[in-house]
Amino acid sequence: MNKVVLTADRPSGKLHLGHYVGSLVHRIQLQKDHRPYIMVADVQALTDNFEHPERVAENILEVTRDYLAVGIDPHKATIFVQSQVPELTEMTVYFLNFVTLARLERNPTVKAEIAQKGYETSLPMGFLCYPVSQTADIVAFKTDIVPVGEDQLPMIELSNEIVRRFNRIYQTEVLKEAEPLVGKVGRLVGIDGKEKASKSLNNAIFLADSPEDIRQKIFSMFTDPHHLKVSDPGTVEGNVVFTYLEAFHQDKEEVAALKAHYQRGGLGDTAIKERLNTTLQTFLAPIRERRAPLKDADLKEILHTGTQEARKVAQITLQEIRTAMHLCYF
Ligand code: ATP
Ligand code: MG
Secondary structure (H helix, E strand, C coil): CCCEEEEEECCCCCCEHHHHHHHHHHHHHHCCCCEEEEEECHHHHHCCCCCCHHHHHHHHHHHHHHHHHHCCCCCCCEEEEHHHCHHHHHHHHHHHHHCCHHHHHCCHHHHHHHHHHCCCCCCCHHHHCHHHHHHHHHHHCCCCEEEECHHHHHHHHHHHHHHHHHHHHCCCCCCCCCEEEECCCCCCCCCCCCCCCCCCCCCCCECCCCHHHHHHHHHCCCCCCCCCCCCCCCCCCCCHHHHHHHHHCCCHHHHHHHHHHHHHCCCCHHHHHHHHHHHHHHHHHHHHHHHCCCCHHHHHHHHHHHHHHHHHHHHHHHHHHHHHCCCCCC
């Protein structure tokens, strides 16, 4: 079945391993038989970077470069830039009517981000409302599947609530509910042991990191603070090195054996970090090599073509929305 798949990333920085396991891996698989739309969410990135728009502008091409480097095929996927599809902004304004302030404030992901950004005392409305603009992104393309990390589940739930409300009030089926698709690693922890690797927290290994940076980040990883001597029994739960080995090491039996050895004692932190270093260097080297020769002009062309295609689809949905809302006077 040809389903519509939509995903997005904020161009607030380059993409990292969390993006890979959380969402990119699914996009690469789904592009074989489905219709993926991949959006560079610059409008959303501005909601907490509006004072530094150059940061967002710079990263639009970097994120696109990451897409191609991991194997997203621009002939199969429509890659586009959010701000250049103004139909999405218009939809967002209409959808704001279908959600209350209390409902937006209840979103656990937004709540955590507000605390993390120190927005408790002066919260920009654009930031609080970004899940509503995500609803526009999802419905504009009649999306069936949204491959996301766990942190995005409350957004999809809200989007589906807005869809149901809209369709009920206007007695229509114009908007479609979407299903999230969460990977086996729904939330990759940060290298600092914080619950999520993220661009904003700068606690991630980026797909474009140099071999030296990768090594240095692995050696700074949080392990087991009580594992002082190699002979001590160690804990694997909450141990970032093992979390990353589980997510990226191909040989599952070897990971199980390493875990058992670490737990009974006799396996040092340096040894497991060296093992992870080999794994991640092997995984990231081809991505970095595919990334390097991609030219700005070619990436811009891909975005330009994709944006034109995306706009055509969004225009059709917007017209249906306007009709349902009786907004066709002339
Ligand atoms: P920012 O810190 O600017 O919000 P981010 O690192 O959270 O950046 P996003 O662009 O917000 O990245 O997220 C894009 C997609 O990648 C989302 O579907 C999100 O759930 C997923 N994702 C991001 N970080 C992780 C992670 N650590 N583990 C799993 N999925 C992730
Ligand atoms: Mg995020």
